[in-house]
Amino acid sequence: MLNPFKPEKAVIREIIHETADTTTYTFSFSEANLQKGFRYHPGQFNMLTIFGIGEAPISISSNNNMDSGVFQHTVRRVGNVTNALAKMKVGDSVGIRGPYGTGWPLNVLEVKNLLLVAGGIGLAPLRPVIQEVMYRRQDFGQVELLYGARTPGELLYTREFEQWRQAGIIVRLTVDAVPEGVTWDGSVGVVTKLFDEMSSEPFDTLVFTCGPEIMMSFVVRGLVNRGFVPEQIYVSLERRMNCGVKKCGKCQIGPKFVCRDGPVFAYAELLTLPEEVLGGVAG
Amino acid sequence: MSKPKIAIYKMSSCAGCQLEILNFEPMLLDLLGAVDLSYFVMAKRENEEGPYDIGLVEGAITCGEEISRLKKARQQCRMLVAFGSCACYGGLPSIKNWTSEREIEERVYPQPHLLESTTAYGIDHYVTVDAYLKGCPASREELLEFVKGVLLGIKPYLRPHSVCVECKLHENVCLFTSQGKVCMGPVTTAGCGALCPANNKPCEGCRGPANDANTESLARTFDEYGLHRSDVVRLFRKFAGMTPEFSRGAEVL
Amino acid sequence: MTTQTIHVDYLARVEGEGAIKIKVKDNEITDLELRIFEPPRFFQGFLVGRKYSEVPGIVSRICGICPASHQITAIQALEDALGVKVSRQTKDLRLLLALSQWIQSHTLHIYFLALPDFLGYESSISMARDHLPAVQRALKLKRLGNDLTALIGGREVHPVTPTIGGFTRVPRREELQVIGERLAEARADALETLDLVASLNFPAFERNCEHIALTEENAYAVNGGRIISNCGLNIPIWHYRNHIKERQVPHSHALHSYVEDRGSFLVGPLARVNLNWDKLNPRALKAVEGVRKMFPSFNPFHSIVARAVEVIHSIEVCLDLIERLDPQPEELDYTVQAGEGFAATEAPRGLLYHSYRLDEEGVVKAADIVTPTAHNVANMEEDLRAFAPGVLDLPLEEATLKCEMVIRNYDPCISCSVHFLRLEIERE
Amino acid sequence: MSVPVMKVTEMKWPALSLLDKDGIAEFAENLAERYLVFGPVAKGSEYVFAPVGKGEVLELNYHTTILPPKKLLHQPFEVLFSFHEDGIQENIVEQPKQIIFGIHPCDVHAIQILDKAYSVEYEDPYYMNKRKNTLIIALNCSEPAETCFCQSLGTGPFLKDGYDLLLTDIGEAYLVEVGSEAGMELVEAVNLRPAARVALVEKQKVYENARRKFRKRLLTQGLHELLESNFRHPIWEKLKEECLACGSCTMVCPTCFCYNVVDKLDLSLKSGKRTREWDSCMLLEYAQVALGHNFRKDRDARVKQRIYHKLLYYEPQFGTLGCVGCGRCIKTCVKKIDITDVVSRIRGE
Ligand SMILES: Cc1cc2nc3c(=O)[nH]c(=O)nc-3n(C[C@H](O)[C@H](O)[C@H](O)COP(=O)(O)OP(=O)(O)OC[C@H]3O[C@@H](n4cnc5c(N)ncnc54)[C@H](O)[C@@H]3O)c2cc1C
Ligand code: SF4
Ligand code: SF4
């Protein structure tokens, strides 16, 4: 019987320090066949095991299209598993099972213009979207990223911004605060502040957003105020997960299992749930 | 991490929690392979000087001398642990806190002026505490989880919820709803394996308040079961009467 | 003129915190203090106002090493106050529980607290390096005592099942038999323990003093009997307070127990073995024949041998009890009434006395608890006073160790001695 | 019996037989020779499913058990796998065939719900391994307990399908009906006394009689709309004050499936086990994520989650209500919080 709870061994191939507390790890499964068959969509996640410490759901921050024989996770140190991972070295191995969940509706819907709104670590599941856009740029129209972090030093993937811009993606950045001695010519304030300067219009645009729930609640509210409708806004939710496969029950919101029906949901769908999501905006 | 150095401090206590370390028996030698019991006066004559990695403090703080010893322990230890309910909440010694110090002293000693004794507090009244190992006595399993956690640099999983959860997991007959005996289980932290109910004895709350303990509601149920107000007060002011949760339970009626 | 000070900052390997200070001037002891830093916890104070039914759970926390003794004694005192009679089964189970603690506590003392002194180690942990089999034997015996305590009492430290009238849960016969097999196997370990301690080199030191223990007609008394001594004391338990008093002496840090018109006295394994030797279990008597000639003994260092004897005795008695027990749940039925009750038992460290006065609601109006260590503390000082001059010629280091050993002979359980006072603190 | 539950008709296995009441113990013993047999036995004043057949007294007149028989399939504690330096050892062992003897209709229905929860999309191999090796000897209820309301939900007091054998107490004996091939084999093996078809008339009488004895009910009509429109009913504020958040109600529920996962390392820190144990949405930590953020911090949110999950969310998830009316959560609640009462209060009754 296939055991969905059994992690497979994956080896750390490369470690890239993004910020003081966030790191991107490149993995490949020890077993070549597994790695070959490992296919996923932008927005899906894996369950990452550190044996003896636990398991955590982590978005896949790379894109399949490159077919590089590896995949990436970008992880912020916040607790047991993520701290333990931070202590590992290239060559060490972890347990991985996945991919799980629905991704962004890139292949499901006709997508023309894209507005991506990310906060902090929330950029990780959107990075594969950006990579997808770059991979088949001609399929998309205007693509714009609004990205906020607490400080300039906490922005992820900064080394890739130039590439993204070269691919014709509008990248707008903001930070909550600029520590003394740091130069910053971007905007200062929460990510919704970028709405005032953004180029995206509601027409023919899909919005993907990921970040802290409180941020997303302001994002959806701000967008609705600017004429976007809940049907065109997609959010990636975070909930407690112990299985990733609809068994442990933790991630339920109403009848939805975030691990399987999500983590990406149309905002319109969330509005039909009795339990309030996104900081009570829905209710 | 190399072998962490552990120091065991005794304050006002029965020594039962420290004894639980020796009670590891079959595992004791393995444990000693993993950690250094550097300062353990009950078991050793030659005790090393600090600093230590972990300080396990047993007992409530009931006098000035203990306060200064505790503060010194805090300086000496990277992590300071409240080891057992006395250290977590003041424990049983805190029962006296609701009677005047003088009156209590006079009941025991002919010449009370020779004593110096203060309100019994848990150690976090005076110093910051890194971890709490609840229970009277503290649980060996939890101590072990904690030690492994330190070795690994993680926060161990210690049950935060009510005793009822473990009571149900072990399928005990509920003393409260089946036998009409009032039980502190619904508001008390699990981790003991619901030991008392498993032995057909209501939980006495020795591990202190559980996550989100709704003590007021439980106190009202005690009342409905015909308990006198003073009985309810006694139930809440026993092992952890100094905690805000149990105080609310004691005072609601 | 030479002044010498023997100063033990921390009495190690005793339960609780104490220190010794002896000042000697020109070979005369000028000052001798057995200090106890242990702050008082006022059990007798805060027991007042609590319900009788809470008392066993509360007094258990007087001492983590002999909690069951406190429970049994309190329960029996309360039963005396409430007029509750208990079954043979309950008495048997209580005896089993008390003896399980003797096994555990004596093993702890012999191997972990006392033996390292005799063999020249600072602790059993360092002793384990050279004497691994002995330490493993100790761990096995101690676990056995603990497992038996847990089987009867529900938990090793602070048992939960003992209650007024009996037990909230009784073990099944099969469970008892499983542990019975282990007890039978442990006989060999207990004998080896006796051989080991009997072969030790004991300081030649004797001090004639009053030895007090419980005694029974046909059994080696544990949970009841009459209080007797080698100096003619022979009283029922409820006369305890007519004969045994406490005084607060200015130079001391503890309430000193004494027999009215006489003085300090010794309780514990040595006193029991001295006074009740013939009542040891017959199989045990045979097994300990080799040390017969050591007793009666007034050498306090022989108490470690007395403990080994009692471990053997306890195992045999437990085996007999297990043989006949088939515990059945019992109705615990009684009415609460006002009254006063008394009880004394032999805790591992010796005579333990509890008495309570209850009002008609069952609320405690007065509590009186005297623990074995509290009984012994005056005698410890007396021992030291007599012993110290003999070691003054030794190097200070060695003299200090020898003095500590005198105290450790008592296996003092300082936190449980609710009567201890703290007078002065001297730390670094 | 196979999974998911197959529909069996009486036509396929027409054999009706009778099992004398004093033959029950012998029957159980006989089964115990070939199967692990679990049945209701007394534990103090309550009942629990425990191994029977070797001298233990089967108490078929039990009202309900503390824990549902779910515990035999989705265990309170379970090791998922052990790990060591060179690999993972899955804890999926050769499962001995087991029989749940004397299980009530509500609990059979609950198992059918769990079957769905544990087989949709990703099969849970631990559950399914046990489930596939489990036979069900159900017992129709003739004496519903005070807290029972299965009748309102169509999950009792009598069972229509989902059993291998079905017993009904028709007075002097148990009527035995066969529900599967495996059940047929069980009957043949012990050589039961054949029953006349009129026994079915007796059975019908017992049924009618049992139906009249229910004291609790939960009106399901319009339940969805009712709950959907009362998410902010003042009753939730009251329950927030009342509920102890002790978790008992969910621990005893036969359809609750949530679990928590904990890794346990050996002291060597090199090997260990991944374990799971029942969890509960009533507990504060249940919806807590890293850095302490909690999606259901307030007790009323959790009370609501439990009740809404049972009565509203299961339906879209698994096509059936999540409550089978066993009454365990009512019986176990120290605060006497009663799911049927909550619904009637919302209805304004
Ligand atoms: C779909 C999804 C995708 C995610 N993607 C990323 C990502 O790409 N990068 C990243 O850094 N983080 C991501 N997270 C958050 C990440 O899962 C948590 O930070 C992580 O679980 C924390 O685990 P820990 O052991 O380090 O923390 P601890 O606080 O020690 O966690 C203890 C346990 O609590 C549970 N838990 C705690 N927090 C969370 C949480 N936020 N979500 C789910 N379970 C939790 C887990 O069971 C965990 O084992 C994602 C979460 C979800 C649900
Ligand atoms: S006996 Fe006590 S702890 Fe156990 S379920 Fe009942 S109330 Fe909870
Ligand atoms: S059993 Fe009752 S008190 Fe406990 S969590 Fe459930 S509803 Fe609340």
Ligand code: SF4
């Ligand atoms: S919700 Fe209550 S009555 Fe319904 S199935 Fe669960 S325990 Fe039984």
